Amino acid sequence: MLKNERLLSLKNASIVYRTELGEGRRVWSGVSLDIYKGEWIAVVGPNGSGKSTLASVLLGLNPLSQGQLQRSSEAGTSKIRGVLQLPEAQFLGETIAEELDYLPQAQELTAEERRNWYADVLAAVGLSLPPERTMATLSGGQKQLVNLAAALAMQPEILLLDEPTAMLDPASRIEVREAVRQAHQRGTTIVWISHRLEEVADATRVIGFGAGKITFDGEPRSFFYGGGNGGKHQNENEISPCVELGFDPPFAIQTAMNLLEQGITLQPLPLTMEELAEAIQCR
């Protein structure tokens, strides 16, 4: 796990919502979390565990009931950008050009310069669409890629994604994931909230949310296979943190676990079908 410059810290944070009856509903409490430059953090947890609430807190949209949110000097509010579950929820313009025109960078460009800039912004997520295309005519995946392009054009330190692929078909999910991978390779820190555990394989770190607190904070292999650093295969009585949170591990990991139970060693422990095939071939 990369541990260098700290961008954001939550210290002993709690969130209490007011219900319609005026009572307090505690979503989570005692949450402490440091986010470091260059990390790719996958946040997972059951429905209602408070993942989207965490997204709102980190984006500065939801005040804490208790505790503190600290930003490093470089990671001011302008340096974290979010992409949310419903692509349409974030649109302001009717066309791609109008959407991008809302970004502060656009204000400094001439009409001529803007055309090249639109192309560059869209190319960063692998899109080559005419800027005059209306948003309503785009596929769900393309809409989400435009959202992603707009977020990345702001050059955020942290890109926060709250289930950005939830409404997308498999092909669009792959496109969005690839665009995020490339942003991460260019140095953007990623916080990705997801229900799809196969998306966790890209992460350098997993945060598990459950029962009102963080239940797991570690590497993906430890999350899926249990054990300490890098995930040693669990002993008979140990439940992996993934299963403990109520999730079935992805197919590749379930298959690997079955092989391990039969005494077949796999090095390194695979997180994806490709890694599983490789580990079997290397035996």
Ligand SMILES: Nc1ncnc2c1ncn2[C@@H]1O[C@H](COP(=O)(O)OP(=O)(O)OP(=O)(O)O)[C@@H](O)[C@H]1O
């Ligand atoms: N503005 C709000 N006012 C009151 N309660 C809220 C509010 N927002 C969320 N909650 C409640 O807080 C809890 C956590 O919600 P949140 O959306 O953060 O969970 P989640 O883990 O993202 O869920 P999901 O996986 O279903 O999207 C839920 O019980 C939800 O009903």
